[in-house]
Amino acid sequence: MSEAPDSSTEPRPVRLREALRQARIEAADRTGVVVDLRDAEVARLEILNDALDPLFNEIPGQIDLFDRGISQGETPRLWIDIVAHVVMGRDKRQYRFVQDTRNGRIVLAESHEAGAIVKAVTDYVARRMVERERAFSPARAQAPIAAEKPRQGSRVWTFALGFVLGALSLFGVALYESLKPISF
Template identity: 90%
Template sequence: MSEAADSSTESRPVRLREALRQARIEAADRTGVVVDLRDAEVARLEILSDALDPLFDEIPGQIDLFDRGISQGETPRLWIDVVAHVVMGRDKRQYRFVQDTRNGRIVLAESHDLAAIVKAVTDYVARRMVERERAFSVAQAQAQVIEPPRRRGGVWPFVLGFVLGALSLFGVALYESLKPMYF
């Protein structure tokens, strides 16, 4: 029985080692799949970015609202501006155009169709540019209203007051000097 006991103890570690080896291989395969999925997401976002090139070429250079770029983190994103971005959906084939607001994240568009997302981004860019124009027109109107009234010759009233004060003191001194003196 000692040989049987020795063979049973030797077979357990071998099986555990084999199981650990197999588990490591599976984990590496899953990691490879995750990396492949992430690369596929980035590739789809790059395709969308290329489709948006004509839109961003039309935006005038002095408008600096938009800063398009792909961030490659745990979840790759195509940023349109500071608050809006496109991310891939759960099935990794669906585009989801979202905007972060004070009240949370809202989905502006969601589609498998690239053209639908391009149209949604185009509409968003147009709305942001109109908001910018309105903000600048309101700011200019407020600047015109707040402009202080122009002063008319601020030095001349001071000089006139100084001369009148000096003449008054001279008059009081003259009056006091001409009064008869009584002891």
């Protein structure tokens, strides 16, 4: 009679996703020092992209601020949204999270660790979502309209008062000139 294999001694099956991630890390470490640095950059950005999956899965579907993806141009980038992206540093091992602004590019975070960049991206996403909520909040949208109504009324009264005072001044000057004795 054959015995059933002991389940405690069987190796736990490794998920394919975890194995692929580990293979990418190993390949990135090997190629990071070798000639093909661009492939190492893309591999590291893919690893970071995978690490960001839980964050982007939490974002509600109706929020369309973020469009994450890797562009594989001359300088590979992991785009978070239209103005922020992660690029590899000069040593091809350091992540650099940057944001393009009207005044140029600013570095939001730099680290050799993907976890630190995930935290920085999480903070950035949270700030962007709060900005969006504030921009679309009904109380904020109605406040300027309510404050503007008294101003419009006061502008009309200011104009009317200025008009009446100007007309009275002209009438006064005309009356003064007409009452002056004519001298030859």
